[in-house]
Amino acid sequence: MREEETEGTTTFHFERPAGFQFKAGQAIYLTLPASIGADNRGRMRTFSLSSSPHDRDLTITTRVSDSAFKKALQALPLGTEIELSGPYGNMVLDERRPAVFIAGGIGITPFRSMIRDAIERGLRQRMVVFYSVRKAEDAAFVGELEALAEHNPRFELVPTITGPGEVPPGWQRGKVTNEMISRHAGDLADQTFYVAGPPKMVEGLKQMLLASGVATADFHIEEFTGY
Structure with a gap:
């Protein structure tokens, strides 16, 4: 099954193989049938799972592009x-420390899995998600995340737009900064950071966190490129 999350963003549902287990935040390799043929990068690509380990199906969510794959x-x-x-x-x-997630665009996909899993398991740790998109219409799963935040006092969603469009109520404008993180999540030294999005954004946030004294062991990064 396919469903459109936003204009240009699609979720693909796959039947979950018997016995297939994964941890929230992990990825899978998908290989297209041999009959499809291959481009110069082959028939296989990596996708983060956007589904929770508790879901019946496996889902990936990706930006639609003009790539052959x-x-x-x-x-x-x-x-x-x-x-x-x-x-x-x-x-x-x-699970031992408060979590700060910073997502750029489609980088929200592994975090959707992780947040849903944590809430479904009743974990008590504090979680804050900074979700940065160029315009609000690009934000996949934002309605679902807003509903989760409304009903879970230990989870906060901070959506931001970086483009010139109108800022919806409850949103902020601008890139994620140290000041923004501290205002919502507290001392940077007390958190574990998870960063996913376009390579340039991920590298910039990595350098910002390192310059702020965050230890390398306290952040995890994942770059999302188009294919």
Whole structure:
């Protein structure tokens, strides 16, 4: 099944293989059928899972693009068998410390999985999500995350826009900064950071956190590139 989350962002649902287990925040490899053919990067790509480990299906959520792989994935008939391998990745929740998630655009996907899993398991740690998009209409899952924050006092959502559009009520304008993080999450030294998004954004936030004294062991990063 496919469903459109925002204009240009699609969630793909896959039947979960029997016995397949994963930790929230991990990724899988998807390999297109041999009949599809391959581009110069082959038929396999990595995708973070946007579903919770408690869900019946496995889901990935991705920006639609003009790449050969994305076009082929979008065009697959419903019911097509596709090869899945994994899970992979070490960006999983440290349950011992408060968590700060910083997502740029489609980088929200592993965090959606992690937050839903933490809430479904009744974890008590504090979680703050800074969700940065160019315009509010680009923010996949924002309604769901707002509802989770409304009903879970230990979870806060801080959506921001970096473009020139109108700022919706409850949103902020501008890039995520140390001051913004401190205002909502407290002392940077007391948190574990999870950063996912475009490579330039991820690298900038990494350098900002390092310059602020955050230890390398206290943040996890994942770069999202288009393919």
